[in-house]
Amino acid sequence: GNSVTQMEGPVTLSEEAFLTINCTYTATGYPSLFWYVQYPGEGLQLLLKATKADDKGSNKGFEATYRKETTSFHLEKGSVQVSDSAVYFCALTNTGGFKTIFGAGTRLFVKA
C-alpha cells in the first residue's frame, strides 16, 4: 500500500541555519508528492508539490525534488527564519482513490 515516512521531530535550529526534513514514501506507480505546513492553531496549507519524477517543487525559499530512484522527497531551505517555526507534513496521492496519505509531521523550532 501507500505510505509516507518522515523524520521525527522536533527539529530545533538557529535562525539562518540550513534545514533538511527527510521524507520517503512507498507507493506503486507514479504518485504525486506534497509538502504541507501547519502554523500554530491553524489548518494545513500547501507549501509545494511535484507530480512526476525529477520535478522540483519550490515556494517561499523551500525546495523539494521528487526522487523516484530513492523514493524520497526531502524538504530543504537554505536559511530558516523564526517565522518558519511550524509543523511540516509530507504527503502523497496516487491513482485508485481520492485520499491523501500524510506522514506523521515534523515540528520545527527556529530560535532567534
Next chain:
Amino acid sequence: SQTIHQWPATLVQPVGSPLSLECTVEGTSNPNLYWYRQAAGRGLQLLFYSVGIGQISSEVPQNLSASRPQDRQFILSSKKLLLSDSGFYLCAWGLGTFGRADTQYFGPGTRLTVL
C-alpha cells in the same frame, strides 16, 4: 476564489452530549470533502471523506458520523461524545484529476474539548 469555512472555532462539551460541526466551501463545484482529527501533538487521522452528495466513506469505526446534505456542505456529528473525541477537527476540500486526489485546502479547524 475558493474559500472554506468551519464553525465553531472552539467548543467545550460535556461527555455524553451531542456534536455537530459544519463545513462549507465556496467558489467550486462537486469538490471532494474530508474530515480529519488531530490529537494534541499528533498527526492527521482521516475520519470521513465524500466524493459526492450523499456519498460518505468512513475510515475509522467510532461514535462519529458524517453527512453531505448539499454539494458544498459537510457535517460531522456524534450522538454522545467521549473524552477521547477531544482534538482539533479539520475540514478540507480538493479536486481529483486523473483518478487521484490533487491539492487539499484546509479550513481553520475546530478545537473540541470534551470534559
